[in-house]
Amino acid sequence: MAEPPLLVDRRAGYRMITLNRPARLNAFDEAMHRALAEAIGECETDPSCRAVLFTGAGRGFSAGQDLTAQVAQPDGQQDVGAALDAYYNPLVRRLRALPFPTVAAVNGVAAGAGANLALACDIVIAARSASFIQAFARIGLVPDCGGTWFLPRLVGAARARGLTLLAEPLPAEKAEAWGLIWKVVDDAELMREAERLCAHFAQAPTVGLALTKRALDAAETNDLSAQLDLERDLQRQAGLSPDFAEGVRAFLEKRPAVFSGRGSR
Ligand code: LHQ
Numbered sequence: 001m002a003e004p005p006l007l008v009d010r011r012a013g014y015r016m017i018t019l020n021r022p023a024r025l026n027a028f029d030e031a032m033h034r035a036l037a038e039a040i041g042e043c044e045t046d047p048s049c050r051a052v053l054f055t056g057a058g059r060g061f062s063a064g065q066d067l068t069a070q071v072a073q074p075d076g077q078q079d080v081g082a083a084l085d086a087y088y089n090p091l092v093r094r095l096r097a098l099p100f101p102t103v104a105a106v107n108g109v110a111a112g113a114g115a116n117l118a119l120a121c122d123i124v125i126a127a128r129s130a131s132f133i134q135a136f137a138r139i140g141l142v143p144d145c146g147g148t149w150f151l152p153r154l155v156g157a158a159r160a161r162g163l164t165l166l167a168e169p170l171p172a173e174k175a176e177a178w179g180l181i182w183k184v185v186d187d188a189e190l191m192r193e194a195e196r197l198c199a200h201f202a203q204a205p206t207v208g209l210a211l212t213k214r215a216l217d218a219a220e221t222n223d224l225s226a227q228l229d230l231e232r233d234l235q236r237q238a239g240l241s242p243d244f245a246e247g248v249r250a251f252l253e254k255r256p257a258v259f260s261g262r263g264s265r
Contacts, residue, residue, distance in 0.1 A: 003020060003021075004020060004035065005019075005020055005021055005029070005031045005032035005035050006018065006019065006020055006032060006035035006036055006039060007020050007057070008039045008042075011053075011195075011198065011199075011202075012199070012202060013048065013049070013050045013051065013198075013199070013201075013202020013203065013261075014049060014050060014051035014052060014053060014198040014199070014201065014202045015039070015042075015043050015049055015051075015052050015053070016052075016053045016055070016195075016198070017036070017039050017052060017053065017054050017055075018054075018055050018056065018057050019032065019036075019054070019055070019056045019057065019061070019062050020032075020057045021057075021066075022056075022057045022058025022059070022060070023058075024063065024066060024068075025056075025058070025059070025060035025062065025063035025108075025109060025111075025114075026056040026057060026058070026060055026061065026062040026063065026114065027062065027063045027064060027065060027066035027067070027068075027114070028062065028064065028065055028066055028087070028113060028114075029066040029069045030069070030087075033086075033087040033091070036091065037087075037090070037091070037094075040052075040091075040094055040095070040098070043098065044094075044098065044099075047261075047262070049100065050100045050201055050202045050203075050204065050206045050261045051100050051101050051102070051103060051197075051198045051201035051202055052098065052100070052101075052102045052103070052198075053102075053103045053105060053194050053195070053197075053198045054102065054103070054104045054105070054117075054118070054121060055104070055105040055106075055107055055190075055191070055194065056106075056107050056108060056114075058108070059107075059108045059109075060107070060108040060109045060110075060114075061104075061106045061107055061108055061109065061110040061114055061118060061130065062110055062111070062113070062114025062115075062117065062118075063109065063111045063112065063114055063135075064111050064112025064113035064114040064115070064135060065083070065112060065113050067139070080141065084144055084145075088113055088117075088144060088145050089145075091117070091145075092116075092117070092120050092145050092146050095117070095120045095121065096120060096213075096217065099206070099207075099210035099213075100201065100206050100209065100210060100261075101122045101123060101201045101204075101209055101213075102120075102121040102122050102123070103121060103122065103123045103124075103125070103194055103197050103198055103201075104117075104118040104119075104121035104123070104124045104125070105125055105126075105127075105190055105191060105193075105194035106118050106124060106125070106126040106127065106130045106132075106172070106181070107127050107130060107187075107190055107191075108127065108129065108130050108131075109130065109131050109133065109169070110126075110130065110131070110132050110133070111132075111133040111135040112133070112134070112135040112136055112141075113144060113145045115132045115133060115134060115135075115147070116134075116143065116144065116145035116146055116147040116150065117145055118132075119146070119147070119150045119151075119154065119180070119181075120145065120146055120150065122213065123182045123197060124180075124181040124182055125181065125182055125183050125184070125185060125190065125193055125194055125197070126172035126175060126176070126181055126183075126184050126185075126190075127172065127184075127185065127186070127187040127190040128172055128173065128184050128185065128186055128187055129172070129187050130171075130172040130184075131169040131170060131171050131172060131175075132163075132169070132170045132172075132175050132180065132181075133167060133168070133169045133170070134147060134151070134163045134164045134167050135167055136164070136167065137164060137165055137166070137167040138167045143164050147164065148160075148164070151163060151164065151180075153220065154178075154179055154180050155178045155179060155180050159178055172184045203258075203259060204259055204261070205241065205243035205244070205246075205247060205257075205259045205261065206243070206259070206261035206263075207237070207238060207241040207243060207261065207262070207263040208238045208241065208243060208244070211234040211235075211237055211238050212234075214234060215227070215230060215231060215234055218230050240263070241262075241263040242260055242262055242263060243257075243259040243260060243261065243262070243263065246258060246259060246260070247259070
């Protein structure tokens with residue numbers, strides 16, 4: 001029987017989703033997209049899911065679009081934008097809207113859409129041997145999956161231009177030093193660290209974290225005054241969550257808080 005393109009592991013309080021086409025460095029084909037959309041849908045509707053961990057099987061994280069599935073027409077005419085509309089753009093929008101943290105454990109090379117899908121996650125940790133490549137310029141394409149939006153915000157205009165126009169690999173340690181990712185760990189530590197983070201999120205005040213994500217996303221376009229108003233509104237919501245009451249109670253009782261993650265998120 002053929003290997004499934006995605007492995008989904010239900011852990012206590014979170015899901016681990018492994019891109020699973022290692023012979024092609026986990027490049028995306030339609031079957032993988034469909035499986036991923038379904039897996040994310042299950043996370044969205046399962047109130048016990050309070051974080052998602054993405055990683056890749058084998059030696060790569062993901063090499064982006066499967067180029068063997070993208071054979072150009074002889075006249076060069078093909079609508080690559082249609083693939084973005086059908087799969088990648090809805091995926092990025094959904095990832096960003098998830099009401100709990102997403103963690104990418106980048107175990108090896110992350111190229112093209114594979115790199116930018118990792119950057120769409122809330123926390124990106126990478127193995128020391130991993131690298132990030134904005135491979136698009138190598139094949140005459142434009143960075144997609146939000147790359148042109150994420151990169152300047154994460155690393156600044158000059159580095160965003162260098163990364164996208166030159167398409168050179170950025171080693172994980174440099175990615176950390178540039179602020180592209182949260183942190184680098186030794187290869188042997190990667191999954192342990194990713195699991196530790198997700199186990200932490202599985203017991204965190206999820207409603208407050210979801211609202212924090214919304215505030216940070218909105219800050220990309222708001223002016224300070226609008227952002228202050230938004231913080232007030234979101235704080236009002238967070239203040240009504242059972243986890244806020246528990247957090248304060250636990251503080252006053254000098255004990256660790258036990259957060260349920262419940263509430264509208
Ligand atoms: C692959 C791929 C791959 C198929 C490695 N496809 N087989 C969106 C919408 C629609 C259309 C177009 O694109 C997009 C967005 C995008 O993602 S565009 C960017 C697509 N990705 C790339 O251009 C990266 C292509 N891959 C590479 O440049 C290299 O493989 C990297 C630098 C990632 C890794 O190099 P190596 O470590 O030397 O590995 P390798 O090249 O030997 O790859 C291992 C195998 O994986 C190999 O197969 P083989 O049968 O020869 O062992 C590759 O053909 C296969 N593979 N990427 N995207």
